[in-house]
Amino acid sequence: MATYAGKDGAVYSGTNAVAEIKDWSLETTSATTEDTVMGGDGWTKIKPTLKSWTSSFSAVWNDSDSNGQATLLEGATIALKLYPTGNSSGYKEWAGSSIVTTVNKTASVDGLVEASFTVTGSGPLSETTIS
DSSP states (O other): OOOOOGGGOEEEETTEEOTTEEEEEEEEEEEEEEOOOTTSOSOOOEEEEEEEEEEEEEEEOOTTOTTTGGGOOTTOEEEEEEESSOSSTTOEEEEEEEEEEEEEEEOOTTSOOEEEEEEEEOSOOEEEEOO
């Protein structure tokens, strides 16, 4: 099993890289429903139903990133692409349509102004190897 350094990761909004990315996360989940019937063995049985996904990422705020950070507005639908090791041939890509649900900006006296974003997937998330 290979391991990877996160320093080459990237986040894209459509075909444009989001500038100044510091970190990103991806969470996939499956809802479940109970499938327990009378006369069984006394144990609850569960079956998977619908899948969903969310992603969040943070960046150093860059107001001149008109094709990246500026596209990440609350309620906007974007084609999100996440790259754990860059977007070169042979590397992994997770991609899907998503809706921007949260935008947060923070500043501190001893740091840079940062922005964080949360998106919720709208439909399937694909995992592919870039060719």
